[in-house]
Structure formats: structure tokens, C-alpha cells
Amino acid sequence: MKTFMKLIINVIVFSLVLMKVSCSSSDSGTFVEEDPITETPDNSVDVKKLSISVACEGNSWVAETIYPENTGNIVGEGGISNWTDANNKIRTYFYAKTTGDIQVGLKGKFTSTTKLKVTLGSVSKEVEFESSATAQKYAVGTFKIESKGYHFVELEGLIKSGSTFGEISDILLGNATWSSNIVSVQPDWFYWGRRGPSVHLGYTMPEGKNITWFYNELTVPEGMDPIGTYFMANGFADGYFGMQVNSETERRVLFSVWSAYDTQDPNQIPDEYTVDPLGYGTDVTVKEFGGEGSGAQSYLVYNWKAGNTYKFLLRGESNTENTMDYTAYFYAPEVGDWKLIASFRRPFPSNSAKYLGRLHSFLENFTPSMGSNVRKINYSNQWVYDTNGTWSEMTGAKFTVDNTAASGVRFDYDGGADGANFYLRNCGFFSDNEIPNTSFTRTPKGVAPTVDFSKLEVPKIPEEVVRNLLDRSTWTVVDYSSQEDQGGEGDTGKCYDILDNDVNTYWHSCWNNCTGTPPHHIVVDMGESKTIAGFRFIQRQSLSRAVKDIELQVSADNTTWTSIGDFTLANVSTVLDIDLSEAKTFRYFKFIAKTSHDGSDFAAMAEIVPYTN
Structure with missing residues (x-):
């Protein structure tokens, strides 16, 4: 359980950044579960004093959705539009650094008379909006912020005489006394702010050992596997290996190795920098990738299950001058055996390494429209195997965050140790976050992995069937x-x-x-x-x-x-x-x-x- 003091310390660490950068969010621990009390609008609110704008484009999601398209079809450039279904409630998140009464309004355009329910905390107000040709600012009423952390303003469509419930660009807050106490995602950060913070664990490796194998186990708790999540198990200096939720119907085991050539376009990689496949398993797809660095990628479409524990085994060593060979194996309890994913040779390894280094795990959301969904991963057993044939257990790790968190754009990040496990948690707008760069120690398990290396599938390129291809020159x-x-x-x-x-x-x-x-x-x-x-x-x-x-x-x-x-x-x-x-x-x-x-x-x-x- 995180202490309140940790939250205070964290806010102080980012106080200078927060003067410039905002963040959107809301904490399920902050929100009241009982039905809100519905009130009539407070006509005393002066719309001119609603000086804080929380942009819907960067801070709004359809409430409690598990499908990216639900939010993606409604929240886009300019904010909320195409909102036709009353079942789609829209939540706009912000972070409050203090408590007290706060005035709420919105900026929007309504093509016809529209009635919305506006909720903040335990109070709701039903408000009727008249049609307008251009976007206008509207007052809603006075609400109460009862705790520091994330909150949301929820919009629910009640009555519309036109085709939509309106086009809404901003939730407005005030008065000016709140100006330095409200944080929301600002335009320069809309993409990364909607994705949410990525969180990492950097493992403490044994000193003086040449590491050739990295073993890890992970379990995704049930309900913590939203679409767009990468649960990365075995990270290393030149790549990453883990499993993803790619869509409602597809999940993957993904293993990638970066090229040493700095480009986002794999077509620009010179031959001498190309990451070459040395072999891959049955049903595994091998291709190039780009966009966040570039290199070689492999994946197995596999319907892994939340609640089950999966094992990851990575080999890394140099077999030719100035290269590193990386090989990944995956163990699923549903199969009961190690499955070869792929093996790649990377020229110019980081720091001219000959063995595995910078071992880590991370958790990220790669689908911006799913940034309001919390995800979590438990890492239960980390071991490394060295050139002397010895297994060593890794029980120490440092919790770190990406630039989205370090810049104060989002605060819903968490990680640490829980008994014999490490864990990571992010997104979802919770407020009990952990202090970045904190080191943790888990309870040792003391039982080394039982892996028979001699029985693992040896990587090789599947033989291509020789085809009698027809001459098409005259076609x-x-x-x-x-x-x-x-x-x-x-x-x-x-x-x-x-x-x-x-x-x-x-x-x-x-x-x-x-x-x-x-x-x-x-x-x-x-x-x-x-x-x-x-x-x-x-x-x-x-x-x-x-x-x-x-x-x-x-x-x-x-x-x-x-x-x-x-x-x-x-x-x-x-x-x-x-x-x-x-x-x-x-x-x-x-x-x-x-x-x-x-x-x-x-x-x-x-x-x-x-x-x-």
C-alpha cells in the first residue's frame, strides 16, 4: 500500500514541471461508487471565471469501454464529435493538487436543443443547452473536489432533438484560484498523454559473470489485459521479448531486435547493419519493423490467457566478430514445452558486448484510445545463466518511468515488489503512484529453472520449397x-x-x-x-x-x-x-x-x- 507521504513527495518532485505541463486522469480509488446526487444547475457560476480548459482531444475517453473504436469514433481532433449513442458516457480526466469547491462548465456547439447529465464525484447536474451556430462557453455548476489526485467530469446524453449530443472541445474549470492546482494533458503531449506512461523494472545482475541466458516468468491478472498492451518480459540492451494484446481476437508473443543503424525506416538500413534471421519456429512470422527505431521482428499469434503463468527464455552471445546472436523461447502451460520463436544476428552490438546486458522488463500501452484502462503484470521468477554453467537468481530491481511520466504529463504509474514477485501497473488514472527510481527487493524463491538446453529446438531457416515459377514476360x-x-x-x-x-x-x-x-x-x-x-x-x-x-x-x-x-x-x-x-x-x-x-x-x-x- 502506497503511503500518502509518497504522493506528496512525488508531487514536489514534479512541481516545477507541472507549472508548464498538464495531465489528464482519474483514480478509481478517488471516485465515489454510489449513485451520484442529481441537482439542478447552479446559475450563480460566472462562465467568464472558468479560466481553466481541459481539452477533450487529449483528456477524454468513452467510459468503461474495452474496445478502442468506441473512443476512437467519438474523441478525435478538436474533441468530442459524432456522439450519437446515449449509452456512450464520456469522461474527461484531470489531476487536482488540492481540495475544495470547483466550478464547472464546457465549451461546445449544439446543432439543436440538447440535455446532458454532468457528473463530478458524488454530484450530478442535468443541463439543457440551446442550439448554436458556433462554439459557446456554458456554465454547469459548482462541485466539490474531496481528495487530491485524479478525477473526471462525466457527460451523459439524456435528450437530443438533432443527430448528435453536440460537439464539445473543452471541459472548463474555475475559478482562478485553481489555475496552479489542475493538471491535464496539453496539446504538445496529446499523443503520448493519451497512450499514458510506460513503466520499467531494471534488474540487478550478478557482478563478475558473463550472462548467456535470461529466464523470467510473468502472469497477467484477470481483467488487467486491455487491448493495446505490451507485457514485456525479457528486455536486453538490443531488443525486447514479451506478449501483446493486439485486438479483440488476436494476441501475440513478440520478439524484436533493433538495428545499430539509427533510422525509423528499415529500408534505409545499410546491408552491414541489417539484423539477419538465423532461424525461426513453426507458425512464426519474421519481418522488418520501423517507427520506434528499426530492425527485425518476429511474432507468434497465440491466444494466451490472463491468470496463467508463462515462461520466457532468452539467449545472447557473440559467435562471430562484432555481432551478437539473440534467440528467444516461449513456454506456455497449455502446450507444456518450450517453443522456439526466432533467432537473430545483430551486427555492432551495444558497447561491443559479447554477452547479455541491461536486463529489464516493461509495461506499455500502444493504443491511445485505451489509455483510460488500467493494466498490470506480475513478474515472478528472474534468473540468469552464465558461461560457468551457474544459475543466479535476480531479486533486486529499480522502478523507472518514461518521459511521459518524468515530464509530469501522466501520474498513473506504479511498480515494485510484492512478496516473491515484482509488478508493474500503469494507465487507468489511479493516484496511488510509486516514486520513480525507487529500488526494490523481492523475496527469493531459491529454486533455479529446470531447463534442458540440449532439448531446445535449434534455430534454422525453414527450407523454401522449390517452385517451377512461370515466365511472365509476355503476359x-x-x-x-x-x-x-x-x-x-x-x-x-x-x-x-x-x-x-x-x-x-x-x-x-x-x-x-x-x-x-x-x-x-x-x-x-x-x-x-x-x-x-x-x-x-x-x-x-x-x-x-x-x-x-x-x-x-x-x-x-x-x-x-x-x-x-x-x-x-x-x-x-x-x-x-x-x-x-x-x-x-x-x-x-x-x-x-x-x-x-x-x-x-x-x-x-x-x-x-x-x-x-
Whole structure:
């Protein structure tokens, strides 16, 4: 249990920053659980004295939602809009550094007479707003802040005569005596403030040992696994290894290694800096990544369960001059065995290392519309194995935070030790936070992992099946729905680029001064009938607008078409082969792109190559 004194110390640490930076949030421990008392609006509130604006764009979420799109469809640039469903209550969060009476209003535009319920703490007020052509400031009433920490103003739609409950840009607070005591996320921090703070544990490694293996166990408590979370178990100087909640239906085990070349675009990495795969397990996808550094990434789609304990094992050592080889294994109790994820070779390892270093774990939210949901992770057993064949237990760790927390943008961060476990917790607008840079010691378990290294799968690149790829030099495109031929893709973007035997050129659906909505199609004439056993696809190498769901149709005369099936293409830059259930004879084939991996209306494809075996 965190003490009140810790909160006071933390506020003092960030007091100078808080004069400039704001944060949005609310603490479930602060909020009253009983039904609020409903009052009529307080007409004595002077709207001109509501001098504090809490921007909805950076501080509002749909209440108690587990789906990103619920907030994403309503809260966006400019604040709250498209709010049509009365079941969607909107909460706008702020941090109060003191207590007392506070006056509340809002800034918004209402296209017709609208009635909202406005709640803060244990009091609600029902307010009617008249229609207006432009955004206006409205007074709501006086409320009470009964505790320091996070709070929220909740808006509930009661009556609307128009299509929406209004467009609301700001929650207004006052009077001026509160100006230095209210913290909310400011415009320069909207993206990171909505994501919330990331929290870390840096483990105390044994001194004087060359570490080659890092073992960790983690358990996500039930209900603490919202969409958009990365529960990172085995972090090291050059990468990270853990598990994610990617969507309502997909979860992954993710292992990535950064390139030593500083760029956000993997296409810019010189060959000598490229992180090369040395092997990967069955059903594992290997690709490049960018955006937050760049390098090599691997993941296994696996439906892990909250409440179950999973084991992570990472190997790191240098086997050739000025490189490090990193190999990751995952153990699921549902499977009962170690599963190889991938192995990568990184040129120019950090600090010219030859063994594992800077071992850590972290917890982050990577979906801004889920920044109001709390998440937590328990780490239960950390060990390292050295070149002398000895296991050592790591029982010490330092709790640290990212720049979002260190700059005073969000305070809902926590971490420490609980008996024999370490833990991390973030987001959700709780107020019982931990002081950053605090060191903790957990209770030792004293039982080393039982890992038989000789039985672990040896990494190797799966052998590529040799295909009899057909010569396409005389083939023609005889029909298509659209192509980017207005210069938007430079010298590429045309349909024929799927036949030119160059993976660096590609077809792209039109977008520059034109529109093209899915499904997209391309019809290819092979010149004569051929018996085809399958198709090879190669996505656009940057994976921008990579195609996901497709249909293939075939024809002998370009008039009568037969579907040979619907297929899903992986979001990878390597070859994707689709074997037909039985060989088909035809002259024409139609490629139909139904969806893209990024969810947009656009699509791109580098190569399509039929083969005969």
C-alpha cells in the first residue's frame, strides 16, 4: 500500500514541471461508487471565471469501454464529435493538487436543443443547452473536489432533438484560484498523454559473470489485459521479448531486435547493419519493423490467457566478430514445452558486448484510445545463466518511468515488489503512484529453472520449397479496377508491375486525384491455357497497404469466371505461396484484393507469380 507521504513527495518532485505541463486522469480509488446526487444547475457560476480548459482531444475517453473504436469514433481532433449513442458516457480526466469547491462548465456547439447529465464525484447536474451556430462557453455548476489526485467530469446524453449530443472541445474549470492546482494533458503531449506512461523494472545482475541466458516468468491478472498492451518480459540492451494484446481476437508473443543503424525506416538500413534471421519456429512470422527505431521482428499469434503463468527464455552471445546472436523461447502451460520463436544476428552490438546486458522488463500501452484502462503484470521468477554453467537468481530491481511520466504529463504509474514477485501497473488514472527510481527487493524463491538446453529446438531457416515459377514476360493485364497512374507512386504503381519480376516495383490502387474503394481487381492474360498448381505473392516491400484478404478467380475466355477460393496473405515482405487444393487449367486469372492489413481502402502488391508444382 502506497503511503500518502509518497504522493506528496512525488508531487514536489514534479512541481516545477507541472507549472508548464498538464495531465489528464482519474483514480478509481478517488471516485465515489454510489449513485451520484442529481441537482439542478447552479446559475450563480460566472462562465467568464472558468479560466481553466481541459481539452477533450487529449483528456477524454468513452467510459468503461474495452474496445478502442468506441473512443476512437467519438474523441478525435478538436474533441468530442459524432456522439450519437446515449449509452456512450464520456469522461474527461484531470489531476487536482488540492481540495475544495470547483466550478464547472464546457465549451461546445449544439446543432439543436440538447440535455446532458454532468457528473463530478458524488454530484450530478442535468443541463439543457440551446442550439448554436458556433462554439459557446456554458456554465454547469459548482462541485466539490474531496481528495487530491485524479478525477473526471462525466457527460451523459439524456435528450437530443438533432443527430448528435453536440460537439464539445473543452471541459472548463474555475475559478482562478485553481489555475496552479489542475493538471491535464496539453496539446504538445496529446499523443503520448493519451497512450499514458510506460513503466520499467531494471534488474540487478550478478557482478563478475558473463550472462548467456535470461529466464523470467510473468502472469497477467484477470481483467488487467486491455487491448493495446505490451507485457514485456525479457528486455536486453538490443531488443525486447514479451506478449501483446493486439485486438479483440488476436494476441501475440513478440520478439524484436533493433538495428545499430539509427533510422525509423528499415529500408534505409545499410546491408552491414541489417539484423539477419538465423532461424525461426513453426507458425512464426519474421519481418522488418520501423517507427520506434528499426530492425527485425518476429511474432507468434497465440491466444494466451490472463491468470496463467508463462515462461520466457532468452539467449545472447557473440559467435562471430562484432555481432551478437539473440534467440528467444516461449513456454506456455497449455502446450507444456518450450517453443522456439526466432533467432537473430545483430551486427555492432551495444558497447561491443559479447554477452547479455541491461536486463529489464516493461509495461506499455500502444493504443491511445485505451489509455483510460488500467493494466498490470506480475513478474515472478528472474534468473540468469552464465558461461560457468551457474544459475543466479535476480531479486533486486529499480522502478523507472518514461518521459511521459518524468515530464509530469501522466501520474498513473506504479511498480515494485510484492512478496516473491515484482509488478508493474500503469494507465487507468489511479493516484496511488510509486516514486520513480525507487529500488526494490523481492523475496527469493531459491529454486533455479529446470531447463534442458540440449532439448531446445535449434534455430534454422525453414527450407523454401522449390517452385517451377512461370515466365511472365509476355503476359498482359487486360482489366483492372484502378491503378496509381497519376504520379502518386513515382515511376511505379501500375498493374503491370506485378508481372515485371522486380519486388521493388508494385501495383497500388489509385489515390492521387482519384478514388478507388475495395474490392480491387486485376485480370491477367497468360496468352494461352496453363495448368497451375499455385500462386506466389510478394507484398510491397515496405508493407504499406499490404493486402490481407483476397479471392482468386480463373477463366478460359475472360467471360465466364470460376472462383478457386478466398485466402489470407500474411503481412510480411517474404514470399507467400498458396497451393491450390488441386491443379487448375485456365488462361486468365483475376486477383481480387478485398481488405488490407492497415484497414484502409487502399491496396498494393509487388509480384504475383503462378507456378506449376
